[in-house]
Amino acid sequence: MGGMSRIIVVGAGMVGLATAWHLQERGHQVTVLDKEGVAAGASWGNAGWLAPAKTIPLSDPSLWRYGPTALLDADAALSMPLRFDPQLWAFLARFMAQATARAWDATMADLTPIDLEALAAFDELALGGVDAWTRQGPFVIGFEEESQAAGFLREVAGAVRHGQEAPLTPLEDVQSLAPMLSDAITCAYRLDGQRFIEPGPYVAALGRAVAERGAEIRTDAEVVSVHGDAVVLATGERLDCDAAVIATGAWLSALARPHGVRTLVQAGRGYSFTVETAQPAEHPVYLPQHRMACTPYQGRFRIAGTMEFRRPDEPLYPRRIEAIVNQARKVMTGVDLDERRDEWVGSRPVTPDGRPLVGRTRTENVYVAGGHGMWGVVLGPATGKFLAQLIDTGETHPAIRPFDPLR
Structure with missing residues (x-):
């Protein structure tokens, strides 16, 4: 963009803050706006996995077997309301159209380049002063019987086929690494080469780092429209800027659609x-x-699960928590499932084709970064790095080229 520019980032989750941090690295003045606060959305309560080997397409052929059954099972991990919702059903139709082996491979090929950059991007934040840890696994993968492992092994093999590293070995003594798993788990694997974080504290630390470097972070700032030269708040206040980034997660479409971003989120x-x-x-x-x-x-031990297709602002449905608890009782021991804390629901931004939306819009100096589905935490820092490069230099890094938001 030439020299220092004033850039507004809308959204204070992992993706928005990582973009802000990298824009600062390139010498730009940044303001971050969020209607609730730092890590107030999906960046807070997720599992915090930095697992590129599992950063894979959500839509796969198993959905044709699992999906219809899930609609009738109150405890199923996949859930959606049986109601008239044209946008939801349009999304599901496109999502299911991607549930083929050929589409899975195509999407995996597009995700792999940024997957391979993901962990190094966290190291870069650490070297740059972000005071939060990432920790190596191993990850313990458990099954009640060996036949259940076929789908997981196929996914890992697919990631490896596309260039990932996923050291996977059978685990004989499951309880040595995961004492909370009961004897119901008779087949297990150890997955190395991955990391994890405590997502809420990590994103809060990233927010502090951005603020300490001179950014203004405004919460309770609800944005109603974004332009190449200004952002307008619900209060009517107009904030001038030289460029704007929309990184509002599951709410991305409302602000991005006027700029030509038609992909459903x-x-x-x-x-x-x-x-x-x-x-x-x-x-x-x-x-x-x-x-x-x-x-x-x-x-403590965070247990996360379900994929619930509803509107992002709907309340937490206790029945979904109960569904996770019912499943956990089958396979866990020494876990106090009746004394739960931090019950949470967060809206992850899912696109029909499994690819994020990262890059320019049709409006000059308006950019978007979102649509990562379940992978916003692990891919957030790399996304922010490459989007900042695009904003600063006009050059699109190959890792984000498949994520053109105008596709």
Whole structure:
């Protein structure tokens, strides 16, 4: 853009703050706006996995078997309301059209370049002074019987085929790494080469770093329209700028659609809570059959799960928490599932084709960064780095080229 510019980033989650940090690295003056606060959305309550080997397309051929059944099962990990919602059904039609092996491979090929950059981008933030840790696994992957592992092994093999590294070995003594798993888990694997974080504290630290470098972070700032030279708040206040970035997660479409971004962004809501464990949790645990992703979190154990297709602002539905608890009771021991804390629902921004939306819009100096689905945390820093490069130099890094928001 030539010299210091005033850039407004709308959204204070992982993606928005990482973009702000990298814009600062390039010498720009940044203001971050959010209607609620730092890490107030999907960046807070997720599992915090930095697992590129599992950063894969959400839509795969198994949906044709699992999806219809899930509509009739109150405890299923996939959930959606049976009501008249034309936008939701239009999204689902396109989402299911991607549930083929050929589409999965095409999307995986497009995700792999940024997957390969993901962990290094976290290291760059650490070297730049972001005071928060990332921790190595291993990840424990558990199944009640060996036949259940076929789908997971196929996904990992697909990621490896496209260039990922995913060291995976059978695990004989499951309880040595995951003492909260009961004897119901008879087949397990150890996945190395991945990391995890405590997502809320991490994003808060990133926000502090951005503020300490001179950015203004305004919360309770609801943005109603974005332009190449200004952002307008619900109060009527107009904030002038030289460029603007829309990074509002599941709410991205409302602000981005006037700028030619037509790809649907649907809220894929995830739920989580934390529990005490009889023995300290030290490693992430994944139970693919039950769609549960678990992580040590501030001395407790965070259990996250479900993909609920609803509107992003709908309230938390206790029945979805109960569904996760019902599944956890089948496979966990020494876990106090009746004394839950931090019950949470967050809206993850899912696109029909499984690719994020990162880049220029049709409006000069208006950019978007979102649509990462379940992978906004792991891909956020790399996304911010490459989008900042585009804004600053006009050059599109190959890792984000497939994510053209005008596709």
